[in-house]
Amino acid sequence: MSTPPRPGVAAVVAGAASVRTAPSLVDLSGRVALVTGGHRGIGLEIALALAEAGAVVYCLDLPAKPDDEWLAVQRFAGALPKVPGQKNARLEYISGDVTNQAMMWSVVEDIVAREGSIDVCFANAGILHGAECLEYPAEDFKKVLDINVSGVLFTAQAAGRQMEKLGIPGSIILTASMSGTITNPNQHWVAYNTSKAAVGQMARSLACELAPKGIRVNSISPGYIFTNMTRSFLDTQPGLKEKLSAQNPMGRFGRPDELRGVAMWLASDASTFCTGSECVLFVVL
Ligand SMILES: NC(=O)c1ccc[n+]([C@@H]2O[C@H](COP(=O)([O-])OP(=O)(O)OC[C@H]3O[C@@H](n4cnc5c(N)ncnc54)[C@H](O)[C@@H]3O)[C@@H](O)[C@H]2O)c1
Helix, strand or coil: CCCCCCCCHHHHHCCCCCCCCHHHHHCCCCCEEEEECCCCHHHHHHHHHHHHCCCEEEEEECCCCCCHHHHHHHHHHHCCCCCCCCCCCEEEEEECCCCCHHHHHHHHHHHHHHHCCCCEEEECCCCCCCCCCCCCCHHHHHHHHHHHHHHHHHHHHHHHHHHHHHCCCCEEEEECCHHHCCCCCCCCCHHHHHHHHHHHHHHHHHHHHHHHHCCEEEEEEECCECCHHHHHHHCCCCCHHHHHHCCCCCCCCECHHHHHHHHHHHHCHHHCCCCCCEEEECCCC
16 A cells, blocks of 8 residues: 655645645545444534544434434435545434443444444443442442443444454544543532543553554543533532533533534544543633
């Protein structure tokens, strides 16, 4: 396989024509992606961004069938302008549970059988469950770790196994959280915070093991983003949103669409020298 010409100054010195190559760095035309937790919230927003960048995106989530909002996003993605010679960007839905290792592995085998590739994997599905630390019920604690930690590993394995098999220089991105590094005062999130710290460390471990195979693994750690997950605890604690907003220098929660840029950057060739990194999207005062 010939090495593609390097962009930038080296290309100029080699006499390249004067064209803008920088914007195409995040072009994902012809790539295939999996996003878990892709039925709503951050996962769906990332899935749409990847499709807008040109990818075929498989959204995996628990509901047996996608709802009207997801279907509207699918129609939007399907109507995007076509890129000649490339697979048409689109969204597909798969009902599945990330805690089922065998199913996750076979889901990605099936994607590869249909599309011929898996280039990007966002292990994003997660849950938040609160209980006081001294009373935290064993079953609830195990459930959070099962979805937020084991499920993330099974997703990354499923994609990584196929990337290795096909020699694809893929990008695996794990959704961690600021709660893996800081704690959230007055919240009873010992299980969630523990799980997200594990995800950050998982990304670094996977990155070291998979770098020799050409596969990159990074994590994103958002601060508070307004989604159904945050709504579920904000609704029960009046005034909390204002209090938590004040802990951020920008004085507000983030929107899911504000994660589009980092998602496209990590998924694409714009970040080929980035692995084992945690992209932190918060500042707490
Ligand atoms: N919203 C925030 O402020 C915030 C901040 C930091 C990190 N995160 C993380 O971002 C990710 C997405 O969060 P969100 O805010 O979009 O939440 P959300 O609740 O809106 O979406 C999470 C999705 O994961 C799915 N899911 C849960 N268990 C699953 C399973 N076993 N198998 C497959 N899918 C499953 C849910 O059905 C849901 O669609 C989570 O990992 C969350 O911990 C969120």
